[in-house]
Amino acid sequence: MFEFQSHLIFPTHAVPKAGPLPKGAEQLSVEAGKGITLHGVRIPPDKPDGSKTLILGFGGNGWNGQDVAEYLHELYPDFEIVAFHYRGYAPSSGDPSGDALIADAPLAFDAAVDAVKPKRVIAVGFSIGTGVAAQLSRKRPLDGLILVTPFDSLKAVAQSMYPWLPIGPFFNHEINAVAPLRGSKVPVAIVAAEHDELVPTLRTDALRKVVGNLVFDRTIRRAGHNDIYARSDFHDAMHEAVDRLKA
Incomplete structure (x- = not known):
């Protein structure tokens, strides 16, 4: 099992390719060293609200970056949206790993901020993101x-x-959310699924306990890990979360 760890965690072969760019969208790119290029998508607001807010998206392991950007644009049509394809997820090059995704995130941030020049940046992560x-x-x-x-x-x-299985000694792709958020002053909103079949409630609760500035916490009833995204109460929660972060 362990030799197939990367394929299980980063199923790049099963991720749908991005379609044509949405109207008004533009491609972004940034070099990540050693011949590796990360590609992203920027979708401008339909009707700018004047806040110059950038939503920077980080998808799950089964998403391509453009789908992340398009989904976030549907949720937040009045904000700037940027999302990058993870390393190893076409058209980005290289091989994905936990360390690589963590190292690439600041590069995506810098490229997005350079393109948009926002006043505020809110990062939205889904699942592994x-x-x-x-x-x-x-x-x-x-x-x-x-x-x-x-x-x-x-x-x-x-x-x-x-x-x-003795996962710990052989796990090569650790992504730890506790260390950066313990005692942090960054406002955090958590939206969880009541019946998440992939991320146990215990794992989300362990994060809740250490977040230094938890300003919004909502569990979507009867939702699972994947079907949560189509739920109207999830959409409502995402709007409330942004409002709470802006307060």
Whole structure:
């Protein structure tokens, strides 16, 4: 199992390719060293609200960056939206890993800020992207974090999925969300799924306990890890979360 760890955690072969760019969108790119280029998508607001807010998205392991950007644009049509394809997720080059995603996040932030020149930046992470966004808060100034189906430790999530296996000593892709958020002053919003079949409630609760500035916390009833995104009460929670971060 362990030799296929990367394929299990980063199923790049199964991720749908991005379609044509939405109207008004533009491609972004940034060099990540050693011939590796990260590609992203910027979608401008339909009707700018004057706040010059940038939503920087970090998707789950089964998302391409453009789908993340388009989904966030549907949620927040009046904000600037940027999301990058993770390393190894086409058209970005290289090989994905926990360390690589963490290292690439500040590069995505810098490229997005350079393109948009925002007054405020809110990072939104979905699933594995919650850990990436949390780690980003250590290295770049964020005005808030929205974490959807978050966890404390990717290693701990993996161990819960395979309790009969000694995951710890062999896990190569740890993404820890506790260390950067413990005692942090960055405002954090958590949106969890009541019946999350991938991230156990125990793992989300462990993160809640250490967040230094938790300003919004909502669990979507009867929602699972994947079907949460189509729920109207989830959409409402995401809007409330942004409002709370802006307060």
